[in-house]
Amino acid sequence: MPQHCAANFCSNRRTVDVRARGITFHKFPKGKELRKRWEVSLRREEFTASDSTVLCSEHFKQEDFDKTGQIVRLREGVVPSIFSFPAHLQSLENCRTTETSIKTEAGLSVASRDAPETCRSHPQPQPIDDHDYALPASLTGLTAKLKEALARVEHLEREKTNTMAREERAKTTVKSLLGDLSEKQLITEELKEKLRLYSDVQLIEFMEKQGHGYTKEHREFAFTLHLHGPKAYKYLRETRKFPLPHPHTLQK
Incomplete structure (x- = not known):
């Protein structure tokens, strides 16, 4: 399987066609400190390189290469510095190449006097997952x-x-139904005033109770409505399909 370049937004793979374009691939350094600097330079959240992870030559400057032999090699200690970052990952170019800034980005403790003044005044923004459109490698x-x-x-x-x-649930409170019942002339003003005492009662809870454990407010509301407005009670049960207790249940 062809190796992919580990850099975000880079589609180069180690194939014959890519090599024909003069692009070479280079493994991450074995040295712990230099490898950490390479990892930080990619600005990929929680990224850790393996021994087989590679970067392509498009992320290095020309002066980073040693082309004196038959094999193109990287000079000792170089760090990749050419990337196409989205806006939220961009920072000052002169902050990338200093050892102090690299250690700071990696979360290491370094004296602030070693960092350039321009770097200290522009902290690196943290990656935002919602806008990281690059697919994992x-x-x-x-x-x-x-x-x-x-x-x-x-x-x-x-x-x-x-x-x-x-x-x-908000639509099934007694308060929300009083206007509807009044418009249909199913309750009198006197009954409407009595029912206002139960304006916050949720009728949908009758369904949840399934006929058991009704609260005192539920029982009083059902009794009051059925006693003074049987037509309204029937309307809510049969037309609006509210699971009010059956009249026989109330009589019991």
Whole structure:
């Protein structure tokens, strides 16, 4: 399987066609400190290079190469510096190449006096996952991204369902139905005033109770409505399909 360049937004792979264009590929250094500087230069969140991870030659300056032999090699200690970062990952060019800034980006503790003044006044923005459109280099990384996206979609769907349920519950309060019953002349003004005492009662909870464990407010509302407005009670049960107790249940 052809090796991919590890840099974000770089599509170069180690193939015959790419090599024909003069592009070479170079493994990450074995030295811990230099390898860390390479990793930081890519600005990929939580990225760690393996012994087989490579960068293509398009991310190095011409002076970084030693072309005196038959094989193109990188000079000792060079760090990749040519990338096409999105706006939120860009920072001052002169901050990238200093050892102090590289250690700072890697989270190491370094004396601030070693860093250029322009670098200290412009801290590097942190990557934002929502705007990182580059696909991971490995299948494992791509699978993880997909699972993360699916989990977020599922979370948003639950939020949507919960919001719709809250809206539906708000529409099923006694207060929201009084106007409807009045317009249909199913209750008198006197009964309407009595029912205002239960204006915050959620009628949908009758369904949740399934005939058991009604609160005192639910029982009083049902009794009051059925006693003084049997037509309104029937309208809510049969037309609006609210699961109010059957009149026989009330008599019991």
